[in-house]
Amino acid sequence: MTELTAQRRYAEDAAVVLSGLGLPPAYGKLLGWLLVCDPPWQTSGQLAEGLGLSKGSVSTGMRLxxxxxxxxxxPVPGHRGHAYEVRPDAIIRIAADATKFRAFRELMERGLAVVGGEDAPGTERLRVMRDFYAFIEREVPKLVERFEAEYQGKGEGDG
Amino acid sequence: MTELTAQRRYAEDAAVVLSGLGLPPAYGKLLGWLLVCDPPWQTSGQLAEGLGLSKGSVSTGMRLxxxxxxxxxxPVPGHRGHAYEVRPDAIIRIAADATKFRAFRELMERGLAVVGGEDAPGTERLRVMRDFYAFIEREVPKLVERFEAEYQGKGEGDG
DNA sequence: CTCTTCGTTCAGAACTTATTGAACATTTGG
DNA sequence: CCAAATGTTCAATAAGTTCTGAACGAAGAG
Structure with a gap:
């Protein structure tokens, strides 16, 4: 029971970190495992067995x-179904998605409407936040582009 | 029962958005209310009554x-205890804290150790993520500084 | 066309987390 | 000091979420 492989332990640790963001543990376990497994692609069956999860959990988690x-x-050549792997550009896709910030900026804009508009007294807290999120929303995609550009310059390897 | 003030409705909406980040609803309600309430400072009693929360929930949520x-x-002049208000620079403090990214970068570094180090085959997924988080960790504080600088130039008002 | 394998769905069980409310602590005015 | 008001803590409860497992569906091999 305490005999877990290093990969399995890593998956559990990843689950803890991801849970901190409000994501389901199974999601973090699957991601952690897929980050360190060998080979880098795994079938549902391998994931279920390796992580001690039910087929159902793997199916739901992997869809997420x-x-x-x-x-x-x-695709897996000599195999009935398919396998999964982490996308090499996964993090870029996630990071470049500015939707999360838009939700916040909109919340702040709605707040301003509630308190009586831009020029109502005591609205600094809302204006600062609104402007900050607008700034972030604008700048984050640029930041990601810069990373990509710099990273090309270095060495992108396999995958 | 469906007669909620605009402020109260806003608090509920804020709770929905914040819940999406894995935070407790009461936390989001309190923050939303404090963003639009008049006056901008509120005692525990006012928060509890305004939001329909228990004293305990207000205490726990506000500590968070x-x-x-x-x-x-x-401090509140003619009042026994204290009141709470949203910090005008709240969002800056949160954003400039790069701790969240460090947790991820460290997770990726541990992953590289698990798979056998930097140069092991099939580790691009981990290296890209590690490098990305390191990049973000480095750049986000700069980004926040830029916002502050630009914002000074414009007009900072009350608070 | 049938059989087998693999994947998905979903109702219910198991678990986790948030909230309450009452007891306890703290502070301040009298 | 005492009394009154306010704030905090925490065990129990309520609410919500995740996970499982069995039934169902799909797709390829023979």
């Missing part, structure tokens, strides 16, 4: 990872 | 908002 752009399906 | 740097206590 797929729709959020972190994993993708890859 | 305090420790995360979003709210602070302010």
């Amino acid at each position: 990872l797929e729709t959020s752009g972190l994993a993708r399906r890859v | 908002l305090e420790t995360s740097g979003l709210a602070r206590r302010v």
Whole structure:
């Protein structure tokens, strides 16, 4: 029971970190495992067995990872179904998505409307936040582009 | 029962958005209310009554908002205890804290160790993520500084 | 066309987390 | 000091979420 492989332990640790963001543990376990497994692609059966999860949990969790752009399906030659792997550009896709910030900026804009508009007294807290989120929303895509550009310059390897 | 003030409705909406980040609803309600209430400072009693929360929930929730740097206590002249208000620079404090990214970068570094180091085959997924988080960790504080600089130039008002 | 394998769905069980409310502590005015 | 008001803590409860497992569906091999 305490005999877990290093990969399995890593998956559990990843689950803890991801849970901190409000994501389901199974999601974090799957992602962690897929980050360190060998080979880098795994079938549902391998994931279920390796992580001690039910087929159902793997199915649900992997769909979540797929729709959020972190994993993708890859065909497996001598195998009935498919396998999953982490997308090499996963993090870029996630980071460049400014939707999260838009939700906040809109919340602040609605707040300003509630308190009686831009020029109502005592609205600094809302204006600062609104302006900050607008700034972030604008700048984050640029930041990601800069990373990509700099990273090309260095060495992009396999995958 | 469906007769909620605009402020109260806003608090509920804020709770929905913040819940999406994995935070407790009460936390989001308190923050939303404090963003639009008049006056901008509120006692525990006012918060409890205004939001329909117990004293306990207000106490726990406000401590969380305090420790995360979003709210602070302010003295109230003709009143026994204290009141709370949103810090005008709240969002800056939160954003400039690069701790969240460090947790991820460290997770990726541990992953590289698990798979056998930097140069092991099939580790691009981990290296890209590690480098990306390191980049973000480095650049986000700069970004926040730029915002502050530009914002000074414009007009900072009350608060 | 049938059989087998693999994947998905979903109702219910198991678990986790948030909230309450009452007891306890703290502060301040008298 | 005492009394009154306010704030905090925490065990129990309520609410919500995740996970499982069995039934169902799909797709390829023979």
